[in-house]
Amino acid sequence: MFWPIVACVLLPWLLVYLGLHVVQRGIIFIDIAMAQMASLGICLAVLLHLDLESWTTFCIALVFTLVGASIFSVTGKRKSQIPQEAVIGISYVVAAAAAVLLLSRAAEGDEEIKNMLVGNILLVTPREVWERFALFVAVGIFHFIFRRNFLLVSFDREGAYEQGLRVRWWDFLFYAVFGLVVTSFVRIAGVLLVFSYLIVPAVCGINLARGIIGRLIIGCIVALLAGVGGLFLSYWWDLPSGAAIVCTFGGFLIVISFVGLWRRRLILKE
Numbered sequence: 668m669f670w671p672i673v674a675c676v677l678l679p680w681l682l683v684y685l686g687l688h689v690v691q692r693g694i695i696f697i698d699i700a701m702a703q704m705a706s707l708g709i710c711l712a713v714l715l716h717l718d719l720e721s722w723t724t725f726c727i728a729l730v731f732t733l734v735g736a737s738i739f740s741v742t743g744k745r746k747s748q749i750p751q752e753a754v755i756g757i758s759y760v761v762a763a764a765a766a767v768l769l770l771s772r773a774a775e776g777d778e779e780i781k782n783m784l785v786g787n788i789l790l791v792t793p794r795e796v797w798e799r800f801a802l803f804v805a806v807g808i809f810h811f812i813f814r815r816n817f818l819l820v821s822f823d824r825e826g827a828y829e830q831g832l833r834v835r836w837w838d839f840l841f842y843a844v845f846g847l848v849v850t851s852f853v854r855i856a857g858v859l860l861v862f863s864y865l866i867v868p869a870v871c872g873i874n875l876a877r878g879i880i881g882r883l884i885i886g887c888i889v890a891l892l893a894g895v896g897g898l899f900l901s902y903w904w905d906l907p908s909g910a911a912i913v914c915t916f917g918g919f920l921i922v923i924s925f926v927g928l929w930r931r932r933l934i935l936k937e
Contacts, residue, residue: 668902671788674796675894675912678852679864681803683886684810685845686869687879688821694751697739698849698865700759701842702858704735705850707762710769720795725850731762732846740839788898789908791855799851806844817841818879860909864890867916874927893919 708728717724742754819827820837853861868890872882897912
């Protein structure tokens with residue numbers, strides 16, 4: 668349990684931050700679509716009998732994710748008759764169906780479909796934890812350097828256009844880096860857990876705080892408690908770890924939503 672707990676302590680902070688961007692942009696399912704595209708690349712590696720921990724597999728998954736980044740940056744127009752969520756949904760469905768088709772040709776296909784959805788964080792190795800932590804730190808530094816433009820595009824899109832920013836370029840840059848993070852995490856965590864880490868803490872933070880710093884702090888606390896708590900529940904009750912963590916996230920979201928509703932009612936009464 669030691670290294671899974673270390674992974675749940677060291678890795679979620681960047682996912683929470685990126686999740687705040689995703690929720691603010693109103694493209695909630697882009698993370699699960701990107702995660703599914705990364706999984707599609709991994710499924711291709713399974714079919715080709717490649718080592719799933721090799722750089723070759725990682726690069727294949729990253730290429731599929733960057734294709735998604737290109738699609739989503741091009742379709743994120745200022746005004747469009749087709750909502751971007753529709754494009755995201757279609758991309759997810761097609762990637763999921765293609766993954767099933769690929770795995771139907773592999774002997775270990777059924778097991779890989781399960782890993783694709785919920786992963787197996789209990790099997791994470793020290794090397795995987797530290798490699799992903801180093802990558803997340805590098806991405807965090809990159810986002811910090813260009814934080815003004817990323818925050819402006821996500822939180823004040825019209826203002827970004829008015830200031831003359833190349834919004835589509837910054838969209839692609841965001842999605843590309845986002846895809847790099849998702850690709851690195853989806854193999855150990857699975858699609859559903861990646862989605863939970865990105866969206867649930869961000870929504871909890873929005874329920875309880877107004878500023879981005881407050882939301883980030885609350886989101887990180889929720890991610891830490893839900894991740895570690897879900898691991899212990901899976902250990903005590905002999906449950907699949909990924910599914911247990913996802914359901915723990917759901918429990919935290921329900922409780923915090925009620926707390927946020929209660930706070931808003933108190934404010935209105937005052």
